[in-house]
Amino acid sequence: MIQNIRRSLTDLLGAEYTAAVCRARAALTGESPEALRAVADEKVDFYPEAFARRQEELMGDIGHSLAPAFADTEDGAPTHSYRAAQHSFAAPLGGLGAFRIGEDGRLYFAGKSEHYQIPLGHDFPGYSLIENAKRLGIPNATHNNTRGFITRTLERRLIAAANGLQPTDPALDRILSQKEPGVLNTVINLETGSLAVEAALKMMLSRFYTIDGAPAQYAGRVPVFVVMADNAGGVTGNYHGTTVLAQTLRGLWPDFYTAAQKNELYKVVSVPINDSGAFAETMRRWNEGKYKTAGFCHEIVLMNYGGIRLSEEYLQAAYKVCRATDTPVLCDEIQSCAWYDGLFLFRKYGLTPDFVSVGKGFPGGVYPASKILTSAAFDSLSQFGALVTNGQEELASLAYLVTMEFIGANGAHIEAAGRYYHEQVRALAQKYPQVCTGVEGDAHMTALCFDSVDDAVDFCTRMNRDRCVDISAQTYKPNCPPVALTKLPLITTETMAGRLVALFDSALAETAAQKGAAL
Incomplete structure (x- = not known):
């Protein structure tokens, strides 16, 4: 049964911070500090009974016309491929929870959570705390060197969750100070999953080619990226975003990749799904002579390749081989994060990745906000090595905290x-x-x-x-x-x-x- 919880901004962010926000807003606008304080302290129902009841009621109306159709003639200005894929009849006129009404007036069930963006549905009541934050004048826009309190709070809570700890656990400070591989204790705030993965790939490459030309740990050796194979032994079984480097990992840009491989800039090899012996042999083969494995990149559920689930035994064995060969591991959880009790599927598998990409579900479709969690052992990029201007948005970070709070109460x-x-x-x-x-x-x-x-x-x-x-x-x-x-x-x-x-x-x-x- 879904549990409703009631939280205020003060509950999520602490009394000292919200008091400081109220004082700042009063100074800027002349509003009453007491009235602002009431907004900060207002408790919001995350899943009120009326909302829950309406979800059950709407389930019986799927496919029915609940509103007049919208006679839309607007085609936009898309690319050819986007135009070919467009289905305007199902485009949303409105949404509530697991449902949306399309431009044809019919009720649709979001059977893919709008491509994995809305774990808590459309117009989730808990996100009204974001409107309260706006009423208090909390700005969304910050930059990498003015990361706000909410974003800094979120970073710490993500690291706590990634290590199976409560944010108040004294062990968290010890984890934050560690430098060993496999200990997640560092966050880079980005906007899309593609950029989050790209940051991880850059940090892997920086052990072969440094961003500033300084000596690299494995200079002179050819970096080899290891990815999941398709059923024919090719590289199309993986999907790690839409940057050029990530797309070459799955076989796109073949001429570009062939030139890079010919000049021994890097190489991509695939490993069969759930075959531990083949994985070990692949890692042995590509850690000899001039070659060195740069990283193993994987999802746990291959949602872009048949929804195949990698087994716990396979991944645990693979991680042991990676640790023995000094091969960092990227666990790409862009699609699976925020969909589990405990937030991360890798924790259920007992894995210790060096990089975890997260996003999509955490901000609940309210803002684009992805991140890479990594170990301080791979903190090799300059401030501008993995950066987007809007990556540290405060209200996007608040959306994360709301999502995490609700999932934590409903495991x-x-x-x-x-x-x-x-x-x-x-x-x-x-x-x-x-x-x-x-x-x-x-x-x-x-x-x-x-x-x-x-x-x-x-x-x-x-x-x-x-x-x-x-x-x-x-x-x-x-x-x-x-x-x-x-x-x-x-x-x-x-x-x-x-x-x-x-x-x-x-x-x-x-x-x-x-x-x-x-x-």
Whole structure:
């Protein structure tokens, strides 16, 4: 059961800080300090009963027209690829929790949490604390050398959570002072997941080519990036963002990469999924002679490659090999962070990465705000080595804190609902063996696997077009298992998940019947 909590800005940020904010606002505007203090102390319901009740009610209206359609003729000015992918009928006119009303007036269920951005849904009541912060005049815009109190507070709380500690635990100060690999104690505030990963890749490269031309630890050796393979042994199984370097890790920019490899600037090699022996052999091969592994980059759930979940045993074994070969590890949690009790999936696996990229879910779709958590052992970039002007936004940091507070109070619900949903989809796959081959992923990030691309596309079309449930068929990568990807908002209850699975059931029945008729 989802627990409502009530918090004020003072609860989240402390009385000393909010008192200082109120004094500053009063000095700037002449407002009453007492009235400002009341805003700082106002407790907000994060999940009021009326909001919770409406979520359950709306579940029965998915696919129905709840508002007049918007006769939209605006095409914008997109690129060709964006225009080809556009579905304006489902673009949002409004949203509430796990739902949005599209421009066609119908009610849609955010079955992928608007591409992993809204773990707490649209218009989450707890984010009204951001409006209170605005009323107090807390500015959003700061810069790298004027990081505000909220951002500095968030940094400390993220490091505490990444190490399984409460922010008040005395052990946190000891962790913050350590310099060993595998101890996360440093934060770089960025805006997008791509930039967060890019910062990690830069720090890996800086052991071979330093940013300022100073001697590098592994100067003269060829850096080798290790990534997850696809089912054909290629490099398309991974996805770590849209910067040029990250895209070459998955096979894009082939001419550019071939030139870089020919000139021995760097190399990319892949390791088979969940094959510990092959991983160890790969690491042995590329730590000989002129080559040195620069880093191992992985997600835990490959949401851009069939939703495949890497096993705990595989990753734990891989981390041991990486530590023995002085190979830093990037755990890319852009898609999985904030979707678990404890916030991070790597902690459930018992892993000790050197870099963790986080974002998307933490700011709840309110602001773009991603970060790289790393070890002080790899703190090798200058202040301008990984920087965006807007990376330290105070209100974005407040959105993080609100999200973390709610998830921290609802760990039991998150675990139970995710487990229930995954089990129900697994049972459904077994019910339709003529089209389904099983499930992948984990908890809310469950992927339904299909026998063929055509079956996956047919099912997703029926869900999107006829039932207004936003899911997608993953068909754009070669050698990728055909799957339907889902990522339910954390505010989805077991009752809501059951109703959703019933919609899956009806669509699968139609897909199976059509396939049977075609045979």
